[in-house]
Amino acid sequence: MKLLRMRDLNLEDTLALSFEGTFDPDIELEPALEPFLQALEEYAGEWMPNIAKGKRRRNYSRAAVWKALEERRAEWGSVIGLHRPTGPAVSLTLDLGLIHSPCALRVDLDVQPLTFFTDEERCRRLVELVRAWATHYPVSYASASSEADLQLADYPTFGRDDETFYQNGFDKVYEVFWLNVFGPEVVKTVGRERMLSTPAHRVEELPNGSVLLVTWPTAADFTREEARQAQARALVHLRPELDFHTVLRTLHERNATLAPVEPRFHPDVAPLLSRLVDTVAISKRQRRIAELNAYQPPEPDEWLPANAALPSDVPDTQAALEHYSLLAEYLVALLHTEVPSVFEQTPESLTDVDYQFWHDRFPEIFERHNVDARAVPAVGAYLGQVLVRRLGGQWIPRKKLEEVQVRVGQRVWLPFLRAYKYMRTRQSLLDCSLSQLYREAERHRG
Amino acid sequence: MSTQRLHLPPAYQHALDEVERAQMRAHYSAGNTALGSFDQLTFGVPLGFYHLAAGTAHGVQVLRQGQYEQATRSLAPAALLVAVYAGGKGARVRLPVPELRLEALQQMAWQLAERLGGEGLGAVARYVRASRESAVFVGAGGEPAAVALYEARGSVPKAQAWLSKAQGERTGAAGQRTAAGKGLGGLSSLVDEVTGHTREVVEAKLRQAELEALGPRLPGDAALIKRLNTTLDTPPPGVPEGYTLWSEYVTYRQRRLAELEQGRAVEGPLRWEAYERMRGAFARGLAFERVMVALLRADAVLPLAQRQWLQGFSQPRIETHVGVSKPGVPGIRFADVLIIEELPPAGQPPRVETFSFKSRNLAPFDGDALTEQLKMDASAAQDYYGGPVDILRPSLKRRVQVQRVRLVYEGGALMPEPSRLKASMNRVKKDIKGVEVLFQ
Numbered sequence: 001m002k003l004l005r006m007r008d009l010n011l012e013d014t015l016a017l018s019f020e021g022t023f024d025p026d027i028e029l030e031p032a033l034e035p036f037l038q039a040l041e042e043y044a045g046e047w048m049p050n051i052a053k054g055k056r057r058r059n060y061s062r063a064a065v066w067k068a069l070e071e072r073r074a075e076w077g078s079v080i081g082l083h084r085p086t087g088p089a090v091s092l093t094l095d096l097g098l099i100h101s102p103c104a105l106r107v108d109l110d111v112q113p114l115t116f117f118t119d120e121e122r123c124r125r126l127v128e129l130v131r132a133w134a135t136h137y138p139v140s141y142a143s144a145s146s147e148a149d150l151q152l153a154d155y156p157t158f159g160r161d162d163e164t165f166y167q168n169g170f171d172k173v174y175e176v177f178w179l180n181v182f183g184p185e186v187v188k189t190v191g192r193e194r195m196l197s198t199p200a201h202r203v204e205e206l207p208n209g210s211v212l213l214v215t216w217p218t219a220a221d222f223t224r225e226e227a228r229q230a231q232a233r234a235l236v237h238l239r240p241e242l243d244f245h246t247v248l249r250t251l252h253e254r255n256a257t258l259a260p261v262e263p264r265f266h267p268d269v270a271p272l273l274s275r276l277v278d279t280v281a282i283s284k285r286q287r288r289i290a291e292l293n294a295y296q297p298p299e300p301d302e303w304l305p306a307n308a309a310l311p312s313d314v315p316d317t318q319a320a321l322e323h324y325s326l327l328a329e330y331l332v333a334l335l336h337t338e339v340p341s342v343f344e345q346t347p348e349s350l351t352d353v354d355y356q357f358w359h360d361r362f363p364e365i366f367e368r369h370n371v372d373a374r375a376v377p378a379v380g381a382y383l384g385q386v387l388v389r390r391l392g393g394q395w396i397p398r399k400k401l402e403e404v405q406v407r408v409g410q411r412v413w414l415p416f417l418r419a420y421k422y423m424r425t426r427q428s429l430l431d432c433s434l435s436q437l438y439r440e441a442e443r444h445r446g
Numbered sequence: 447m448s449t450q451r452l453h454l455p456p457a458y459q460h461a462l463d464e465v466e467r468a469q470m471r472a473h474y475s476a477g478n479t480a481l482g483s484f485d486q487l488t489f490g491v492p493l494g495f496y497h498l499a500a501g502t503a504h505g506v507q508v509l510r511q512g513q514y515e516q517a518t519r520s521l522a523p524a525a526l527l528v529a530v531y532a533g534g535k536g537a538r539v540r541l542p543v544p545e546l547r548l549e550a551l552q553q554m555a556w557q558l559a560e561r562l563g564g565e566g567l568g569a570v571a572r573y574v575r576a577s578r579e580s581a582v583f584v585g586a587g588g589e590p591a592a593v594a595l596y597e598a599r600g601s602v603p604k605a606q607a608w609l610s611k612a613q614g615e616r617t618g619a620a621g622q623r624t625a626a627g628k629g630l631g632g633l634s635s636l637v638d639e640v641t642g643h644t645r646e647v648v649e650a651k652l653r654q655a656e657l658e659a660l661g662p663r664l665p666g667d668a669a670l671i672k673r674l675n676t677t678l679d680t681p682p683p684g685v686p687e688g689y690t691l692w693s694e695y696v697t698y699r700q701r702r703l704a705e706l707e708q709g710r711a712v713e714g715p716l717r718w719e720a721y722e723r724m725r726g727a728f729a730r731g732l733a734f735e736r737v738m739v740a741l742l743r744a745d746a747v748l749p750l751a752q753r754q755w756l757q758g759f760s761q762p763r764i765e766t767h768v769g770v771s772k773p774g775v776p777g778i779r780f781a782d783v784l785i786i787e788e789l790p791p792a793g794q795p796p797r798v799e800t801f802s803f804k805s806r807n808l809a810p811f812d813g814d815a816l817t818e819q820l821k822m823d824a825s826a827a828q829d830y831y832g833g834p835v836d837i838l839r840p841s842l843k844r845r846v847q848v849q850r851v852r853l854v855y856e857g858g859a860l861m862p863e864p865s866r867l868k869a870s871m872n873r874v875k876k877d878i879k880g881v882e883v884l885f886q
Contacts, residue, residue: 003812004812004813005810005812006808006809006810006811006812006813006862007809007810007862009862009863010863016865018869074822074825076821076825076877076878077877079814079818079821080814081812081814081815091812091813091814092813093814093817094814095814095817097877099877100876100877104873104876104877106873108866108869108870110813147865150866151865155866156868156869156872157868162868162884165872166872166875279809280863325713326663326713330724333698333716333720333721333725334724334725336694336701337694337697343701343702343705360730360859361859362728365730365733365734365737366727366728370727374724374727375728378724
């Protein structure tokens with residue numbers, strides 16, 4: 001069963017919780033983690049993880065968690081995953097730093113979809129969970145929010161360069177998200193009184209001096225006007241140097257960035273472009289769709305009318321065809337691990353090939369002479385084979401590869417020429433995609 | 447052949463059986479017999495072995511006389527393999543193999559064994575059997591190449607870089623091939639100027655023989671492919687552990703076999719060598735490394751204030767694939783890049799930093815696997831290239847304190863973009879001191 005992977009976070013917004021706590025190194029690990037699991041079991045409810053993963057996966061149980069921690073035990077500590085494959089999908093990473101004093105307990109929790117937290121009671125229980133954790137494990141900083149909103153706030157660097165972030169971490173209030181726990185050090189920078197008087201849905205002082213702050217009853221509708229206003233009010237209260245209207249305008253801008261855009265891609269390359277959308281972070285998804293809606297690849301011009309075809313100039317046609325077949329096989333060898341469909345030689349395989357080369361930034365990563373000498377012939381031959389197999393095309397061999405043609409209906413196509421133009425840059429993979437040439441050839445099959 | 451077989455280890459016996467069976471297949475053309483038997487006889491030993499094979503003609507005769515037991519003891523495992531290979535192949539391909547010296551072979555094995563130990567020798571044998579490039583490399587470079595390959599843990603590019611560097615430093619300009627001049631197994635043992643077998647001629651002949659013997663494809667014969675597949679099921683002896691390319695190749699072969707059986711394909715699959723060559727040209731990690739080294743070199747020539755990577759140096763010297771060892775830690779590692787200060791302040795040791803490059807597709811990872819991977823990589827980088835290390839390259843040889851270890855991942859689409867990735871990196875930095883994790 002598939003677990004929630006990093007790339008799945010691009011597809012739909014997620015509730016992302018991040019928690020940095022500590023515990024006493026003098027307590028044995030199992031009793032030290034008991035309250036953590038206790039709270040999880042009590043409050044997670046419908047999203048309770050059912051898999052504990054160390055080196056192996058097991059059904060969730062305390063024993064399975066201990067086993068996983070043991071399997072992943074290293075010099076520095078142990079990292080395990082608690083997962084729930086679907087409905088909602090959950091990934092909880094428990095990252096224990098055991099060389100520190102006090103020991104570090106870090107949690108990264110993703111629950112997808114975010115809309116699961118439209119329900120107020122679910123949100124309340126999540127807050128209770130964080131409250132219970134923060135009570136047992138003194139917190140320096142914790143937050144929970146829409147993953148997209150976190151990204152747009154430039155969490156966790158908040159505009160600082162990496163070096164500064166590594167040095168200072170969460171040393172003061174940079175942002176306010178749906179749920180926040182500020183550790184005693186951060187509370188000090190604002191002033192306890194001031195922090196406790198923040199206008200918010202819930203503000204609560206915890207036993208160890210940290211403060212829990214929830215801006216709004218539900219996490220999922222964070223773009224709603226009232227929720228944004230509450231978020232802005234809380235932030236300017238904690239950071240009086242900020243102007244409410246400026247902060248609110250920034251939040252509105254984030255909303256605009258996240259507003260859904262209907263995909264209307266060029267039909268010949270729509271399957272390819274849809275896949276490009278899935279590679280960008282969730283916060284950039286809608287903008288990417290808008291960009292690709294506007295993108296119109298140029299019409300393929302690697303063809304001649306059939307009556308202008310160059311006649312074959314090779315002495316041995318059979319040998320030439322075998323050679324093209326061999327070249328095409330090199331593409332299979334090159335890509336089959338990433339793109340198993342490449343064996344099939346279908347139009348869908350072409351789209352998969354387009355995507356993979358684009359994903360790998362292939363023309364830019366590898367040495368030009370290798371790309372031109374090895375990849376271009378393989379791609380051209382493969383494209384030609386697909387035209388032959390799927391559109392009833394016929395090879396017209398030539399001594400020079402770039403003159404080799406495949407006749408489909410009233411046109412002859414020059415697959416190696418296309419491959420050459422295709423393999424120039426990452427952009428040219430889209431501008432001269434194999435997918436598009438295939439569709440064009442299909443239309444002119446006659 | 448049959449009496450000899452009894453003296454061979456069981457795996458070899460099996461291979462010879464296969465060869466003989468293949469030879470009996472009526473519709474086999476002579477050329478195809480050579481093709482078909484190749485994989486079996488050599489367990490995928492690459493044809494670069496001609497270089498070595500040529501050096502063992504005499505050894506082969508000894509072996510032919512049935513002295514396998516003795517030969518097994520006195521020859522290295524690699525040499526035995528070569529011998530068997532040459533014994534099986536020499537006659538068929540009719541490559542003119544001059545009479546060569548068994549003692550030279552023994553000498554190389556002995557030298558290697560003394561230098562690397564029995565285990566090391568075994569490792570070299572495995573690497574050599576695992577890839578054609580390795581075989582060519584050792585075949586042409588002789589003992590020094592074998593040592594470099596061992597030290598590079600089977601990575602030919604690293605071994606090459608190391609070797610050519612070491613030789614350049616030692617002799618001025620000589621390339622690795624000069625090493626072939628001494629000892630055995632080298633191409634030079636085939637070279638005989640008097641008979642007109644100049645190096646060029648020999649090389650050309652070898653290349654031709656290789657081409658003829660080794661079509662890039664296996665025949666499109668499902669039954670044959672299936673039979674060959676039985677040996678692919680278990681990795682050939684010699685494929686290094688975790689050699690993913692091999693398991694990918696096996697998948698590929700099985701896939702093609704299925705299609706042949708179902709009549710959906712007529713052409714046979716690529717041979718391992720052709721497959722490996724194609725993939726080798728597009729090895730992602732090497733490409734990223736090249737890009738990063740170029741970036742660092744460009745950074746080094748900028749004024750100090752404008753540098754992004756090398757601010758800690760006034761005159762950085764950038765060296766790649768530098769062999770290092772750690773006091774108290776067995777084994778040799780190769781730092782992707784080692785930077786050393788050329789103008790250290792008087793009386794102070796030069797500043798040293800190392801870089802390790804990773805080209806991993808982390809997007810398909812789940813959360814805990816990602817965190818775990820970052821930590822494992824960082825920890826390995828620190829263990830291998832951080833703190834006090836001995837630089838082994840002759841021109842730089844000394845013990846140094848590495849001040850900074852940077853682990854650079856290839857970014858872009860390989861890198862997922864959850865908001866907290868940087869927070870994870872920060873934790874890695876806290877848990878594994880002295881290593882910085884970056885994305886490029």
